[in-house]
Amino acid sequence: MACQRSSTPGFRPYGILLLCLLFPFGASGESAPDASPSPAPPTVSDDPPPQTSLMATFDDFLATWRNRVAAGNGSKAARSHYEAAMRAPAFEGFARCVEAAKREGDEWGEAVCLVGGPDTLLRHRAIVTPEEIGRARQWLEAGGAIGQRLLGHQRGPYDASRIVLSQLFSLEGKYAEARRAAEEALAIRRAHFPPEDPAMAAVFAALGAVRYAQGAYDEAQVLLEHALAIRKSAFGAEDPQTADILNDLGNVSLAQGDPSGAQKYYARALAIRRKRLAPEHPAIAESLENLGLALFRQGNHAEARGHYEAALAIRQTRFGDAHPSIAATLNHLGALAMEAGDHTAARSAFERALSIAEGGLPPGSPVIDSLLSNLALLDYRQGDYAASRARFERLLRLREIRLGNDHPEVADILNNLGVLAKVVGDYDRARPLYERALAIREERLGPRHPRVADTLNNLGLLL
Template structure:
C-alpha cells in the first residue's frame, strides 16, 4: 500500500537563504507553492531559475546549495533518483566548504542525501549519514533541539523499514519527548511524533497501543488546523488503516472517505495525495472482496499518478501492481499478468534490480503463478525474491519470513512436505524474534504449518498449532472476528479427525454465531 503522507519529519525543501536576495527568495517561494500543489513541471522550471540567480554569487554560494537541494528534492519526488543524487552531493559539498563540516545546514544536507538512499533501499549508505546528521545536531544545537528529534525520527524510520523494531521504539519515544518539551503537548509536531510511534505499533500488531496515539494525533491536528486540513486527512487515513488491519471495516470506511474528501478539497481532484487516498480506499474494498467498487478507484488513482509523474514512476508501478492484484483475486489472470510485468519493469528500471520493492513486485507475480498452478514459473521467482530480501534486509526480516512462507506453501502444493516444513519453521522463528509471540502474522504461519501437518495426518501436532494460532487471533482481534471463525473451523476439522466430536460441535456453534454477527 502507498502511504498517504510522509511519516518523516523532513523539511528538505526551501531552506532559508544565507544571504538575502529578493529575486531568489521569491522564486524559491513560488517553487515551493507549485511543489505543494503537485505542479512539478512548473516547480522544476522555477527552481532552475532560482539556481541561475543564485549562481550569480558564484558556484559555491550557500544559496546555490539551497537551490540544488530543492531541485534534488523535486527529482526525488518524481522518482528520478539518479538525477537527484549528484545534486544533493554537490549541495552538501558547497555547504561543508562554505559553512564548515559541523553546521546545521550540513546536517540537513546529510539528512536529505540519507533519505534519498533510504528511498532507494540503499540502507547501508543511509545509516551513517543519518547518524552523522544526528551527531552534528546534538553537538551544535543540544540534545533537546527539535532538529535532533527529526534526526532521531528518520533513523528510527530507517530501522523500521529494515524490520529492526527493537531499535525503533526508543528512538521514536525520545523524539516525541523532545517535541513535547520543546513545543508543548498539543503542537502539530507532537501529533506527527505520535503518528509515527502509532505506525510502529500498528506494524507490530500492537493495535491497542496504536489506536489512542492516532486519536490523540487527530485531536491535536483538528484543533490546530481545523477539520479540513491535509494533516488531518493523513491521520484519518492512518487510523482507518489501523481499523482495516483489524478487520474493522465499518469503522475504517468513513475515515478513508473523509480523508479523501479533505484532500480533494485541499489539492483538487488530480493531486498525487488524492491518488494515494483513492488507492487506500480501493485496497480496503479489495480486502473485503468488494471488487466492483475497488476497480474504478484503482484506475482513477493510476491515471492521476501517470499524469503527475509520467508512466515510469515507482508510484505508478505500485498502482499497476494493486490493479493486477485485484484482477488476480477475481481470477482475471490474463489481465493481471501484463500489469504485474509492467510494474516489475518500471521498478527494476527506476530502483535497480535488488530493491525491496522489486522483490515485492516479483513476489506478487510468483503468487499469481502459484495460484494458477504454474509452479515451475513461481519457484525461481520466489527463490530470487528470497535472495534479494536476505541480501538487502538481512536474514531475520519479516519480509524474509513471508517469502519463506510462500515458498513453503508452494512445496506443500507440490506434495514436497519435507522441503516445506523447515521453511515454515524458519519463517516462524524469524517472526517470533522480530514481531514478538502474539503478532497476527505468527498466527498465519502457525496455521500454515498446522495445515501441513494435518495434510500428513499428524493431527496432534496440527491441533497444538491451530490452538496457539487461535489464541493469538482472539487476543489481537477479539472473539468475533472472521479470522477467528476460520481458525476455529481448522481446529474443529482436526477434532473431527481424532474423534473429539463434542469439542468440534462446540467450536462449530461458535463459528455459526460469529458468521451471523459478521457474515
C-alpha cells in the same frame, strides 16, 4: 487483525506496497507470500555574516541567505528561480537557481538550491528514476559541503542533506546506507539540540522510516511517535509533515498485523493533506493508496478499489500513464483482480506495472520486489509451481542481499517456498523452510503476531 482468508489454500495477498516500501503476502490454511519531498549582478561579499556558529538549522541558513540578497550580498536571480521552483517543483527550476548562484558567486544561494531542491522534490514525489536519484545525491553532497565550509560546522545544510540522502537511499532499497545517513544527522543534532527541540522531529522521523524498512517495527514506532509528539507540539496537529509521520506510523501498524490501526493513521494523514495540499498533490494519492491497502487487508475489496482508482487518477493527471508511480497502483489493482479470481486481468496489470517499474525505477526498488512477489503468487494460483518456485527463490536471494538474512520479508519468502514444497508433497524440504521462517518471525515480530500463527499452522499441517 488478520487479513481475510483467501479461497486458495495456502496463499493470500498480504501486502502490496505502501509509500515506497513494500510488504509481502500471507496465507489461508497455510501462510504464504505477503503481496507484497533579471537584475544586474550584485556585489557579493565573501565575508560570512556574524554568528554563523549560532546558525543551527537549514531554515536559519535559508533566512540568512534571503537577508543577504535583500542587502545586496546575494543573487536576486537565484532567489527568484528558487521561489519559482518552490511553487512548481521541478529539477529544471532548481537547476536554474544553482546556475544563477554560481554565475554570480553566491555560494549561500548555491547551497540553498542544492539542498532545498531535492528536499522539495521528494516532498512532491518528483524524484523517482535512478537518474533523478543520482542527480539529487550529487546536489546534496555538494550543497552540504558548501554549507559546512561557509558555517564552519555541520548543522544547517550539511545535516539537512544527510536526512534527504537517507530518503534517497531508501528509494533504492539501500537501507544500511539510509540508516547511516540518518544516524549521522541524529548525532549532529543530538550534540546541539535538546531531545524535544523541533529540529529533532525530522531526524527521528527519518530514522524511524528506515528502521521500519529494515523490519525493526517496535523501534520504528517509538521513533515515529516521538517525532509526532514533537512536531504536533511545535507546529500543530494539521501540519503537512505531521501527516507524513502519521503515514509512516500507518505503515508500521500494517507491518505489525494491525490494518485497522493503520487505517486510522492513514485517514488522519489524508484529512490533513486534503486540507493543506492541492487536490492533485501526489501525497494525497499516496494516502488514498495506503488507505486502500489497509481496507484490502481487512477484506473490504470494493472500498479498496475506489481508493486505488482515485489514486491512479491523480497520478495519471499529474505524471501521465507511463510514470513509474503508476506501477504501484497497478500492482494493487492486480492484487484485487487476483483475489477476485480474474487471473488474466491480474497478470496483465502485474506485467504492465513491472514493465513500467523496470524501465523507470532502481533495480532494488521495493515496487519491483512486490511485483515479482505477486507474479510468483499468481503462478501458484494458476498451478505453475515450478515458475512460482523459481520466482520466489530469486526473490529470496535478492532480499537476503538487500535486507539481511533475518528480515521479516525474508521470512515471508521462506514461508512461501515451504508452501510450494508441501503442495508438491516434499515435506522434508518444507519443514526447514517453515522452521527458519518461524524463528525469524518470532524474533523480529513477537510471538503473538498473525504471521507467527500462520507459520505455526503451516508446520502443524505437515504432521
